[in-house]
Amino acid sequence: MTFPFSRPRRLRQSDAMRRLVRETHTSVDHLISPIFVCDGSGVKREITSMPGVFQMSVDRAVEEAKLLRKLRVPATILFGVPDRSRKDACGSEAWAEEGIVQKALRAIRAEVPELMLIADNCFCEYTDHGHCGILNTKREVENDPTLDNLARAAVAQAGAGADIIAPSGMMDGMVRAIRSGLDAAGMTQTAIMAYSVKYASAFYGPFRDAADSAPAFGDRRQYQMDCNNKREGRREALLDVEEGADIVMVKPALAYLDVIADVRRHVDLPVCAYNVSGEYSMVKAAAERGWIDEKRTVLEIVAGIRRAGADMIITYWAKELAQWLSE
Numbered sequence: 666m667t668f669p670f671s672r673p674r675r676l677r678q679s680d681a682m683r684r685l686v687r688e689t690h691t692s693v694d695h696l697i698s699p700i701f702v703c704d705g706s707g708v709k710r711e712i713t714s715m716p717g718v719f720q721m722s723v724d725r726a727v728e729e730a731k732l733l734r735k736l737r738v739p740a741t742i743l744f745g746v747p748d749r750s751r752k753d754a755c756g757s758e759a760w761a762e763e764g765i766v767q768k769a770l771r772a773i774r775a776e777v778p779e780l781m782l783i784a785d786n787c788f789c790e791y792t793d794h795g796h797c798g799i800l801n802t803k804r805e806v807e808n809d810p811t812l813d814n815l816a817r818a819a820v821a822q823a824g825a826g827a828d829i830i831a832p833s834g835m836m837d838g839m840v841r842a843i844r845s846g847l848d849a850a851g852m853t854q855t856a857i858m859a860y861s862v863k864y865a866s867a868f869y870g871p872f873r874d875a876a877d878s879a880p881a882f883g884d885r886r887q888y889q890m891d892c893n894n895k896r897e898g899r900r901e902a903l904l905d906v907e908e909g910a911d912i913v914m915v916k917p918a919l920a921y922l923d924v925i926a927d928v929r930r931h932v933d934l935p936v937c938a939y940n941v942s943g944e945y946s947m948v949k950a951a952a953e954r955g956w957i958d959e960k961r962t963v964l965e966i967v968a969g970i971r972r973a974g975a976d977m978i979i980t981y982w983a984k985e986l987a988q989w990l991s992e
């Protein structure tokens with residue numbers, strides 16, 4: 666045997682040794698747990714394609730928020746699932762005083778003041794056509810008129826208690842429009858977490874069931890990104906930084922770990938990764954069949970996302986992870 670002979674296995678000998686040399690750590694501090702809010706009271710309806718995830722009425726959402734506080738999960742992101750009768754061409758429920766998310770924000774803010782409240786800011790859950798903005802006569806989403814509505818919705822969300830506004834519609838200039846709107850309303854402390862690098866993805870399938878937000882015709886490829894592009898993602902992130910974003914996001918996570926790493930390298934703001942619905946459902950389905958060990962798989966997934974460079978992760982496993990990561 667020649668010298669020196671490298672033996673990386675020396676550092677893998679025991680649990681204590683592996684803990685000592687571990688390069689990446691994940692804790693509950695890095696997790697954001699989504700809540701889908703629907704009408705009614707006492708409602709807690711499981712989403713068929715996302716076992717363990719529920720649509721909840723405001724009262725149940727408050728209970729969920731209390732549970733998150735108990736588990737020390739720092740933040741939740743809220744999505745609205747209004748009754749179809751309240752959807753219209755521009756999605757005015759998104760800024761209505763009595764809009765479903767505004768009601769939930771006020772109720773949770775009052776009862777669980779410690780929890781960070783993030784409001785998803787988009788129109789697909791509120792428009793009758795399911796697209797993320799106003800349509801023109803060619804049935805394409807019009808960018809600039811949609812910006813005014815995004816700002817209006819952001820001010821309503823911040824007024825109802827949101828700490829962070831998270832625009833997810835991939836409109837050009839959305840961060841600037843929302844920042845100006847918030848500042849003009851005196852809401853200078855409200856942060857913006859931009860879905861900066863959001864791909865047109867098949868992995869959103871189960872979410873569209875959950876939020877009843879599938880487009881009635883066509884798809885979102887004119888505004889969400891082409892999955893073949895990476896440089897464009899960096900450009901989107903840098904634009905959002907210039908426009909005043911406080912946190913940038915990459916979404917989905919698992920087929921885009923290279924994009925997370927690239928954005929991490931070029932942006933010095935916190936980076937969030939969204940481990941999306943399809944990524945959740947695939948593991949759940951395999952675990953239900955006994956084909957995969959859910960806990961080990963999920964711990965490996967979050968390690969991968971953190972190793973790629975994400976500071977925080979939006980995940981439907983946040984509650985389970987709060988437990989698993991502290992064992």
Ligand code: PBG
Pocket residue numbers: 785787788789797833834868869870871872873878940941942943
């Ligand atoms: C709304 C929005 C979507 C998701 C988050 N915000 C759906 C979409 O763009 O169609 C997807 C989240 C997930 O799949 O878990 N604009």
